[in-house]
Amino acid sequence: MAQITHVSRRQFIQSTGLGAVLVLGAQIRQNSIFAVARAQSATSVQPNLFVSIDSDGTVTITCSRSEMGQGVRTGIPMILADELEADWSRVKIWQAPGDETKYDPAGKDGQNTDGSRSTRHHFEIMRELGASARNLLERAAAEEWGVDASEVYTKHHRLYHTSSGRSFDFGELVDAAANLSLPTGENAPAPRLKHPSEWKYIGRDLPVVDNFDMSTGGATYGADVSLPGMKIAVIARSPVYRGKVRSFDATEALQVSGVEQVIEIPAMADDTPAEFRALGGVAVIGINTWSVMEGRSKLKIEWDDGPFTVHDSSTFDDTLRESARRGGSVIRRRGDVDEALSTADSVVESEYFVPYLVHTPMEPPVALVDATARPVQVWAATQAPNETRQYVAEALGLEKTDVECHITLLGGGFGRKSKPDFACEAAILSEAIGAPVRVQWTREDEVRNGYYHAASAQYIKAGLDASGNVTAWHHSAAWPSLMALWAPDVKTASTLEAGLGLIDLPYNNIPNLQIETGEADAMIRVGWYRSVNNIQHSFATNCFVNELAAAADRDPLEFMLGLIGDADEMDLTEDAVEEIWNYGDSIDDWPIMPKRLSNVLRTVAQKSGYGKQMADGHGLGLACHRSFHSYVATAVHVVVRDNGSLHVPQVDVAIDCGRYVNPEGVRKQIEGAVVFGHTIARHGKITTSRGVVEQSNFHNYPLTRIGDTPLDVRVEIVEDYVHLRSCGVGEPGVPPYAPALANAIFAATGKRHRALPLTDDALRV
Amino acid sequence: MVPLTVNGVSHEFDGDPNMPILWYLRDELGLAGTKFGCGMALCGACTVHIDGRAIRACVTPVSAADSKEVTTIEGLDPGGNHPVQRAWRSHNVPQCGYCQSGQIMQAASLLAENPDPSDEEVIDGMQGNICRCGTYQRIFAAVRTAASEV
Numbered sequence: 039m040a041q042i043t044h045v046s047r048r049q050f051i052q053s054t055g056l057g058a059v060l061v062l063g064a065q066i067r068q069n070s071i072f073a074v075a076r077a078q079s080a081t082s083v084q085p086n087l088f089v090s091i092d093s094d095g096t097v098t099i100t101c102s103r104s105e106m107g108q109g110v111r112t113g114i115p116m117i118l119a120d121e122l123e124a125d126w127s128r129v130k131i132w133q134a135p136g137d138e139t140k141y142d143p144a145g146k147d148g149q150n151t152d153g154s155r156s157t158r159h160h161f162e163i164m165r166e167l168g169a170s171a172r173n174l175l176e177r178a179a180a181e182e183w184g185v186d187a188s189e190v191y192t193k194h195h196r197l198y199h200t201s202s203g204r205s206f207d208f209g210e211l212v213d214a215a216a217n218l219s220l221p222t223g224e225n226a227p228a229p230r231l232k233h234p235s236e237w238k239y240i241g242r243d244l245p246v247v248d249n250f251d252m253s254t255g256g257a258t259y260g261a262d263v264s265l266p267g268m269k270i271a272v273i274a275r276s277p278v279y280r281g282k283v284r285s286f287d288a289t290e291a292l293q294v295s296g297v298e299q300v301i302e303i304p305a306m307a308d309d310t311p312a313e314f315r316a317l318g319g320v321a322v323i324g325i326n327t328w329s330v331m332e333g334r335s336k337l338k339i340e341w342d343d344g345p346f347t348v349h350d351s352s353t354f355d356d357t358l359r360e361s362a363r364r365g366g367s368v369i370r371r372r373g374d375v376d377e378a379l380s381t382a383d384s385v386v387e388s389e390y391f392v393p394y395l396v397h398t399p400m401e402p403p404v405a406l407v408d409a410t411a412r413p414v415q416v417w418a419a420t421q422a423p424n425e426t427r428q429y430v431a432e433a434l435g436l437e438k439t440d441v442e443c444h445i446t447l448l449g450g451g452f453g454r455k456s457k458p459d460f461a462c463e464a465a466i467l468s469e470a471i472g473a474p475v476r477v478q479w480t481r482e483d484e485v486r487n488g489y490y491h492a493a494s495a496q497y498i499k500a501g502l503d504a505s506g507n508v509t510a511w512h513h514s515a516a517w518p519s520l521m522a523l524w525a526p527d528v529k530t531a532s533t534l535e536a537g538l539g540l541i542d543l544p545y546n547n548i549p550n551l552q553i554e555t556g557e558a559d560a561m562i563r564v565g566w567y568r569s570v571n572n573i574q575h576s577f578a579t580n581c582f583v584n585e586l587a588a589a590a591d592r593d594p595l596e597f598m599l600g601l602i603g604d605a606d607e608m609d610l611t612e613d614a615v616e617e618i619w620n621y622g623d624s625i626d627d628w629p630i631m632p633k634r635l636s637n638v639l640r641t642v643a644q645k646s647g648y649g650k651q652m653a654d655g656h657g658l659g660l661a662c663h664r665s666f667h668s669y670v671a672t673a674v675h676v677v678v679r680d681n682g683s684l685h686v687p688q689v690d691v692a693i694d695c696g697r698y699v700n701p702e703g704v705r706k707q708i709e710g711a712v713v714f715g716h717t718i719a720r721h722g723k724i725t726t727s728r729g730v731v732e733q734s735n736f737h738n739y740p741l742t743r744i745g746d747t748p749l750d751v752r753v754e755i756v757e758d759y760v761h762l763r764s765c766g767v768g769e770p771g772v773p774p775y776a777p778a779l780a781n782a783i784f785a786a787t788g789k790r791h792r793a794l795p796l797t798d799d800a801l802r803v
Numbered sequence: 804m805v806p807l808t809v810n811g812v813s814h815e816f817d818g819d820p821n822m823p824i825l826w827y828l829r830d831e832l833g834l835a836g837t838k839f840g841c842g843m844a845l846c847g848a849c850t851v852h853i854d855g856r857a858i859r860a861c862v863t864p865v866s867a868a869d870s871k872e873v874t875t876i877e878g879l880d881p882g883g884n885h886p887v888q889r890a891w892r893s894h895n896v897p898q899c900g901y902c903q904s905g906q907i908m909q910a911a912s913l914l915a916e917n918p919d920p921s922d923e924e925v926i927d928g929m930q931g932n933i934c935r936c937g938t939y940q941r942i943f944a945a946v947r948t949a950a951s952e953v
Contacts, residue, residue: 107899107936245895252900253891254883255836255876259901262835270830295819327839328819328826400840400848400901400935449838449901450935481841702895706938710898713937736845736933744939745930751940 089118089171095195095209097124102134102141103160104151104421105248106399106451107710108768109703112246114160116699120239121168121232124208125195131247136423136443146622151421152456152566153621154666154766157699158628161764169229178215179206194238243702248447259449260404260419265474268406271467272330272478273303275319275487278343278729279562280305280312286320290336296329297322300337301470303463311524312563314422314429316462317487323471327478343729349561351393351725351732355493358516359389361556362495365514367530370541372613373550375501378510382501386589390498390578391793394724395491396733397567398741401449402479405461409434409468409475416443418461421451426458430465452568452714457489485739486731489565490724492517492535492558496578501550506590508601510550515540515578517571522560529557537619539575539665539773545583545601546608546632562726568714569769572665573776577794580661580777584784594781595643595660602662604633621666621766628667628763635664638671638692638756645754646673646690652785655679659782661774666766668695669756672712672774674748676782682802686716686748686779694756695765705753708771712751715775717742723795807868809834810878816865824868825849825860828875836876836904840933847932850905850912851875857912859931876904879911887911890949898936906932910946914953920946 088100099115111131119129134141141149146159172192179197180187189200197206234240251257276282288300305318322333379385405418407430414434420426423443431438448455464477494517501510521532541553567573587597608630610618620628639662643649648658655678662671673690691708698704721740725732733739780791783801791800805816809832816827828834828851837860840848844859851860852874853867879885887910897903906929913920913928920928925946934942 105899107897109898245892246897248900249892249895249897250883252897252903253888253907254879255834255904256883257900258835259838261829261839264833326822326826326830328822328830331842398935400846400899400933401838402840447901448899450899452935478839481843481846706895706898706941709940710937713939714935716937735841735843737843741933741935742937742939743930743933744942745926747937747939749940749943 089122089167091171091208091212093209093212095207096128096130097122097208098130098132100134101131102149103156104423104445104448104451106151106421106448106455108707109246109700110151110156111248112244113157113699113703114164116239116244117161117164118168120237121165122172123192123194123238126239126244128195133445135445136427138424148422148424150425150456151451152453154768154770155622157767158667158764161697165231166229169231173229174215174218175208175211177218178211182206182211182214240699241701244700245702257447259401260417260446261401261476261478263406263417263446265406265408268474268476269298269323269325269471270327270330270476270478271321271323271464272327272334272480273319273321273463273483274334274337274339275317275483276305276341276343277486278341279346279349280308280344282318282342282344283320284340284342286340287338288320290338291322291333294329294333294336296326297324297333299323299471300333301467303466311526313523314425314457314459314462316433316459316466321463321467323467323475331480346561347729349726349729351727354726355391355495358493358495358558359391361516361558362389362497362514364556365554366556368552368554369536370543370551370553370610370613370615375510375512375550375552378550379499379501379512382509383504384502384589385499386502386586387497387499388582388585388792390496390574390581392494392574392577393722393794394493394562395567395718395722396485396488396724396739397452397454398484398739399448399450399452399454402481402484403454403460404476404478405458405464406474406476407461407464407468409465410472412440414441414465416441416461416465417446418443418458419446419448419455420458420461421448421453421456422458426461429458429462433462433465434469453566454484454489457565481736482734485734489563491567491573492520492564492571494571494574496574498578498582500582500586502586502590506592508545508548508586511543511545511548513540513543513553514556515575516556516558517574518558518560518564520564520566522564526560529559531555533617534619535571537621538571539579539663540571541610541615541618542608542630542664543579544632544635544664546605547601547603551613561729569665569772572663572769572773573718576661576663576773577777577780580663580774581780581792584659584781585790595639595648598639598660598662599636602632602636602639604636606631606633608632623667628765630664634669634694634759635662637758638662638669638694641692641754641756642671642673642690645692645752646675646688648673655786657782657784657786659778659780659785661778661781663770663773665770665773668693668765668767668770670770670774672778674775674778674782676779676786678783678786678801683798684783684801687750689748689751690754691751691771692754692756693767693771694759695767695770696762697760697764698755698767701755704755704767707767708753709751711769711771712775713742713747715772716747718772719776719779719794719796720746721795721797805865805869807865807870808872810873810875818865820866821864823861824851824863824865824873827865828860834875834877838901838904840902846902847909848902848905850908850932852908852912855912855915857909876908879908885911886952887914887945887949890945890952894941894945894948896938896941896945898938902932902934906934906942910942910949913946914950918950918953920950
């Protein structure tokens, strides 16, 4: 249970700039919902999340996580407002700066917004914060009326005395409540929480708080913050990863009107891991964005390309495929696959490939830093405000506590904005010129110098008995690890990446399993991208199981349900799994539950009309996947025309995300995930030639547009396990889409496609 | 010197006439609602109107607006209540919101030219505007709703 204490009024007013008169701060012990393990003893108490109530009754709720379209500025405050019994129309949101000592006291996520974890890590504590504030107001009202607190109740921003009908607005009780002390200490009673049947916002549709600003141009993103004396910079970075400037000539660049300075940012030392550090390059600095973009185009730079010109898709892709076939590190083993394969009635084998992908948020990376201020001031579209502080501090030779990071709205994130290299660049340049600097990345910068979703190959071999039952599944995958950001020589997949849909292969009823990973070199910055390795793991497993169903002459739905089963939980320790990364959470709190996966699959089959007769050229494909603790099944209806072109008239998705907050938010995330998945399935492909990324902008790295998107996406939020803990929503809709489309194309045409993207050209082959 | 009107206010631009309108709006006039997405007229995030017609401000030089009226998202409607804006809110279209100024300006231009577009005409009209969050289904519905009101 959280303990609630007053924070000094001065302290809170200073931190918010609000005229707050009543302030509550939470102190969270290690055994709260934020704790790593429930069994740990109480060791530290630190302030965390806040609500304030003004004398005019305005309730201000702090949002400490980054808004990038997932609705976090609405969803999490809804929880607190509900328990407070606040009137949502009188709630304001205040965006907190980066401070993990306040906003992540248990060290769970560093205040990062990623991993689809904000709701599940805040649900219980936000309830307690809201309920504590409500209980305090109820006590204040009781004192004002001279009655027992048990005679007071709260409804919609007012406190009522049960028998007399007297009432106060929240604002009228601010002074009285501020004089009350809150119960503290380990034995302090927990605030009374509302019964779920009393919830007024949790589980109800609400529009996002930024809806008006976003429809009028009034919302503030990374490039929308300005400071007096600010300069703008764009940077020419090495076309090849870890390349360096050999020499440059800035004469012509400096002749461009508005360009003031050209400065080299040194590359990292060869033995320094890339992490989130500035790549280095040549920066053109001036008075407006156009000038510096023009100036950059006139730079003459000679690059030392460094060692990674060997990184060439023409050979690298085959290296990955060979590594997948070799395998090597066994991470899950049940029974004896070799024996089972040797005695199988038939053996099916297939190879799958997913290329590198890059994030392409509509807002390219951008940050503004004033390194002349103390503390240093950063305004950034960042998912990771405290890592921003850490890496900016390192770049400036300062301590993290010397840097403040303000979080703007993010024009999309998808994992790119977890990596604050762009803020480091702005910090270095600001220090160099002694003025605030905004570094603006162009689209070309973002596509060519990004952090890339790992290209991957998978090889799967399965045995069937004479009745078509799967007796063995031998699965091997290879990809360059994102851990190479910190350990550049790492060649083996990490536990974290294997935990993203590989080691937790859902086919629990197969008697002999072996899952292994092969080695791969990271020769570019590999980084996480919405739903991460789940993309390729879901693609391969859902496509291959569909191939097995065909080989066994069985209906794919019944076949999948038979393999997944309806067990309450899947225990990987029985399969010689030494370590599972369970999205950073305890497997006891968020177990792997096959019955929930089967349930969403049955639901989507029923909703989509699976099994009905379809016209020639039409096909319905299914896929299901657990990720970020949520269970999602997708049914794609495809029409493949005679000329090979493709149309998706309908998509059905069933999601079981446990306890959810804003169903409208869930639907929007799934609708968006389908479009994101459609881009992966149909368009996404980054390639390298002699180490240089060959794509640069939306003409050669296309995204799904309104003309090729599924426009009829139907989302079913499955309620059967709504009493269980909240699970992720932002990412889990992505992984099942591409395999559902591939399986639909097979149903429509009888053709298998095992490499993404499924472009028109690929489909014609 | 380029004389032009932006959201009803007269200006005299005396910089490089090749500067795209996008950067004049953002960096010099402080109208930040118009967004930079690609710089190549590929995504539509920078869409504004010149004399009521949608253009891509990232590739259109200020000189093209000589003696003309530029309208940005900030000037579309004084209260933010253009039928397209109202439809956007009633359908809860935005996710991250970054592309939405451009989407709304494109939709407003589309409906000004064709108040009763077919489904295909809506799709064709909005094809140049990318939304990475994937709000197309709601964009489509919002344009249809707005079309019934203009």
